Amino acid sequence: MASVEKLTALFKLFFLVAVLLQWGGSHAQQPYLNNKQLNCSEQSDNFTKGYYCNGLHKSCASYITFRSTPPYNTAVAIGYLLNANATQIVSLNNFPSDFATIPSDTLVLVPVNCSCSGNYYQYNSSYTVIVNDTYLIISNNTYQGLTTCQAMMAQNPYDPRALTVGNRLLVPLRCACPTSAQSAAGFKYLISYLVITGDFISTIAAKFTAEVQSVFDANELSSNVIYPSTPILVPLRAEPKINESQQTSPPPPPPPQTPTGVGESKSSKKWVFVGVAAAASSLILLGLFGFLFYFNKRRSRKPKPLLEPRPPLPTPQLRKFSDSSDFPPSISSQGIRHEIESLTLYKFGDIQAATGNFDETNRIKGSVYRASFKDDDAAVKVMKGDVSAEINLLKKINHTNIIRLSGFCFHEGSSYLVYQYAENGSISDWLQSNKNQASHTLSWQQRVRIAYDVADALNYLHNYTNPPYIHKNLKTSNILLDGNFRAKIANFGLARTLENGNDGGLQLTRHVVGTQGYLAPEYIENGVITPKLDVFAFGVVMLELLSGREAAAAAERNGEGELLSASIERVLEGDNVREKLEGFMDPALQHEYPLELAFSMAQLAKNCVAHDLNARPSTADALNTLSKILSSSYNWDPSDELDRSTSMSSSR
Ligand SMILES: *[C@@H]1O[C@H](CO)[C@@H](O)[C@H](O)[C@H]1NC(C)=O
Ligand SMILES: *[C@@H]1O[C@H](CO)[C@@H](O)[C@H](O)[C@H]1NC(C)=O
Ligand SMILES: *[C@@H]1O[C@H](CO)[C@@H](O)[C@H](O)[C@H]1NC(C)=O
Ligand SMILES: *[C@@H]1O[C@H](CO)[C@@H](O)[C@H](O)[C@H]1NC(C)=O
Ligand SMILES: *[C@@H]1O[C@H](CO)[C@@H](O)[C@H](O)[C@H]1NC(C)=O
Ligand SMILES: *[C@@H]1O[C@H](CO)[C@@H](O)[C@H](O)[C@H]1NC(C)=O
Ligand SMILES: *[C@@H]1O[C@H](CO)[C@@H](O)[C@H](O)[C@H]1NC(C)=O
Ligand SMILES: *[C@@H]1O[C@H](CO)[C@@H](O)[C@H](O)[C@H]1NC(C)=O
Numbered sequence: 001m002a003s004v005e006k007l008t009a010l011f012k013l014f015f016l017v018a019v020l021l022q023w024g025g026s027h028a029q030q031p032y033l034n035n036k037q038l039n040c041s042e043q044s045d046n047f048t049k050g051y052y053c054n055g056l057h058k059s060c061a062s063y064i065t066f067r068s069t070p071p072y073n074t075a076v077a078i079g080y081l082l083n084a085n086a087t088q089i090v091s092l093n094n095f096p097s098d099f100a101t102i103p104s105d106t107l108v109l110v111p112v113n114c115s116c117s118g119n120y121y122q123y124n125s126s127y128t129v130i131v132n133d134t135y136l137i138i139s140n141n142t143y144q145g146l147t148t149c150q151a152m153m154a155q156n157p158y159d160p161r162a163l164t165v166g167n168r169l170l171v172p173l174r175c176a177c178p179t180s181a182q183s184a185a186g187f188k189y190l191i192s193y194l195v196i197t198g199d200f201i202s203t204i205a206a207k208f209t210a211e212v213q214s215v216f217d218a219n220e221l222s223s224n225v226i227y228p229s230t231p232i233l234v235p236l237r238a239e240p241k242i243n244e245s246q247q248t249s250p251p252p253p254p255p256p257q258t259p260t261g262v263g264e265s266k267s268s269k270k271w272v273f274v275g276v277a278a279a280a281s282s283l284i285l286l287g288l289f290g291f292l293f294y295f296n297k298r299r300s301r302k303p304k305p306l307l308e309p310r311p312p313l314p315t316p317q318l319r320k321f322s323d324s325s326d327f328p329p330s331i332s333s334q335g336i337r338h339e340i341e342s343l344t345l346y347k348f349g350d351i352q353a354a355t356g357n358f359d360e361t362n363r364i365k366g367s368v369y370r371a372s373f374k375d376d377d378a379a380v381k382v383m384k385g386d387v388s389a390e391i392n393l394l395k396k397i398n399h400t401n402i403i404r405l406s407g408f409c410f411h412e413g414s415s416y417l418v419y420q421y422a423e424n425g426s427i428s429d430w431l432q433s434n435k436n437q438a439s440h441t442l443s444w445q446q447r448v449r450i451a452y453d454v455a456d457a458l459n460y461l462h463n464y465t466n467p468p469y470i471h472k473n474l475k476t477s478n479i480l481l482d483g484n485f486r487a488k489i490a491n492f493g494l495a496r497t498l499e500n501g502n503d504g505g506l507q508l509t510r511h512v513v514g515t516q517g518y519l520a521p522e523y524i525e526n527g528v529i530t531p532k533l534d535v536f537a538f539g540v541v542m543l544e545l546l547s548g549r550e551a552a553a554a555a556e557r558n559g560e561g562e563l564l565s566a567s568i569e570r571v572l573e574g575d576n577v578r579e580k581l582e583g584f585m586d587p588a589l590q591h592e593y594p595l596e597l598a599f600s601m602a603q604l605a606k607n608c609v610a611h612d613l614n615a616r617p618s619t620a621d622a623l624n625t626l627s628k629i630l631s632s633s634y635n636w637d638p639s640d641e642l643d644r645s646t647s648m649s650s651s652r
Pocket of ligand 7: 141
């Protein structure tokens with residue numbers, strides 16, 4: 001009897017130790033997902049919604065991982081998906097450049113700032129729903145398990161059955177900050193590592209030169225059973241480096257089943273025992289512990305899909321969410337047009353299909369092709385070199401008179417930018433190529449409207465974006481016309497931000513680029529970059545709209561000659577302004593324009609191309625003047641023209 005009591009007492013003691021261990025080791029760290037992320041039911045366990053905000057700090061630097069896979073196989077694309085900084089990804093992983101193709105399945109380390117949002121640590125990214133997406137597909141496939149359907153459902157307003165193409169979702173990526181216990185033990189960072197088939201806790205630890213036991217503790221793991229597409233926290237004492245030999249040499253032959261690491265159970269037991277031995281010195285206790293632990297493990301293992309192949313037990317709910325044939329997402333092109341506010345990363349195959357494999361008949365001009373995606377037309381521009389600046393600018397900008405970038409794709413060193421399609425081509429096409437077709441010219445009202453639209457867009461870029469942008473390459477071939485002849489500024493490859501310096505935004509460059517005829521003198525001579533650069537080019541564009549002449553036609557033909565910007569001064573100075581202006585105006589207009597308003601616009605254009613940049617109006621002033629010219633132009637009746645122009649010339 002006494003021995004039974006002793007045994008009971010021992011058991012009690014053991015449970016106390018076990019509880020203490022459980023408490024000390026796990027309460028403050030993070031429970032492992034254990035494949036619960038696949039059960040998208042709404043009343044899911046809290047730990048599926050994120051790592052608890054239980055660390056020493058409310059925010060910290062941390063790292064997440066991602067495996068390169070097309071189309072997310074460049075630093076820019078991965079940075080885009082994960083809302084991370086491509087430059088930092090490049091330097092942390094020693095990639096050659098932002099847009100170099102990363103071989104598929106390469107483990108990429110991504111630095112992020114992890115912070116508490118409510119009860120959970122997370123790093124926010126955002127994502128736009130595409131065809132056939134569900135919360136599960138987005139979390140498990142697109143984000144490779146960096147988030148869960150439960151977390152996405154908790155933080156997004158859209159019903160899982162009503163996800164619509166173009167919905168913009170918040171994607172809370174799983175990350176965590178060290179607990180006070182981890183900090184005390186010297187750990188500085190936690191990596192959210194994504195398990196793949198064949199991984200064991202020991203190989204994961206080796207990959208980052210981390211301590212195996214710390215990985216067990218950080219994830220409250222009591223068994224070796226881990227699943228692909230789940231994150232494992234790896235605590236590190238220093239900034240992470242992937243051990244190349246671990247990255248390239250394949251881990252020990254994996255068991256073919258879904259749960260990974262099972263074949264390692266022997267070595268895992270060893271580690272678990274080490275932990276116990278440190279806590280309890282009694283051999284009996286150790287034996288009991290091991291015995292109970294074994295049972296515990298068997299119990300917890302049994303119901304798991306240990307030896308079953310993948311998609312583990314689709315529940316009714318799961319099927320409901322992942323089977324898109326029951327709830328086809330609505331794919332109206334209208335929906336796409338109105339709801340997409342972010343960029344789509346296209347697969348190269350989709351771009352090929354949409355352009356008929358870059359068929360010559362789809363070539364618009366140069367390396368720009370017409371493309372058809374579902375019912376939406378688009379223009380695809382093929383580019384070499386770094387396009388991240390243009391992408392980063394256009395994704396932030398939303399103005400009807402600025403061409404919309406809808407997405408992009410990287411493939412074998414080239415970039416493919418997908419823009420909204422402008423049916424009527426560029427205004428230089430209208431002013432130059434179609435010159436001799438009277439039926440095919442822009443009317444006076446259309447020209448004023450175009451000038452107004454361009455001024456509106458420039459005013460937005462200069463005064464309403466933060467930071468302000470300078471286009472730097474405004475010209476008639478970069479101003480496109482949609483089906484209603486509304487202008488859209490394109491080609492932001494040279495655009496740059498205007499940083500708020502102490503010198504009132506004055507920047508200098510030694511690298512003068514641009515197009516002859518549009519470049520402001522202070523830029524050519526001294527490399528001065530201000531918004532007045534765009535104002536100058538805009539003045540030249542207005543002169544082209546008025547005259548139908550090219551910005552630098554004469555200069556290009558004979559190497560000298562006069563630029564259009566210089567010729568306007570003579571037209572508006574001195575005597576016979578009326579005759580000189582009529583002679584300057586585009587013959588294609590066939591005198592169908594109000595001379596008085598043409599004079600006002602020519603005067604504005606002349607001010608815009610003033611040699612002294614301080615004499616040029618701001619875009620806001622230019623827009624204001626043009627709005628008056630525009631409204632008068634709409635009221636203009638061609639039959640009055642004789643009277644009006646007579647009154648103007650007499651008033652001069
Ligand atoms: C999914 O989770 C819910 C809530 O925790 C649970 O009732 C249900 O049994 C789970 N389904 C499966 C297949 O595990
Ligand atoms: C889960 O989170 C909710 C809301 O934060 C809380 O009310 C509930 O008590 C939590 N459940 C558990 C089991 O921790
Ligand atoms: C990205 O990181 C680099 C280097 O740390 C920094 O210079 C750059 O400003 C960052 N870019 C953004 C958009 O935060
Ligand atoms: C994280 O925060 C630091 C300091 O606030 C900042 O320099 C860094 O760019 C941030 N990184 C990201 C990825 O936002
Ligand atoms: C992340 O998103 C959540 C939900 O919108 C928000 O409460 C939180 O402040 C965001 N975190 C950061 C760092 O912006
Ligand atoms: C969407 O799902 C349907 C039905 O499973 C399939 O036929 C179609 O190809 C899918 N579309 C895309 C773009 O993957
Ligand atoms: C989750 O993603 C992995 C990797 O892409 C895939 O093999 C697996 O089938 C996915 N699981 C589900 C349930 O979609
Ligand atoms: C990388 O891993 C190999 C094999 O596990 C090990 O021998 C080597 O010391 C590790 N290298 C570093 C820098 O940790």
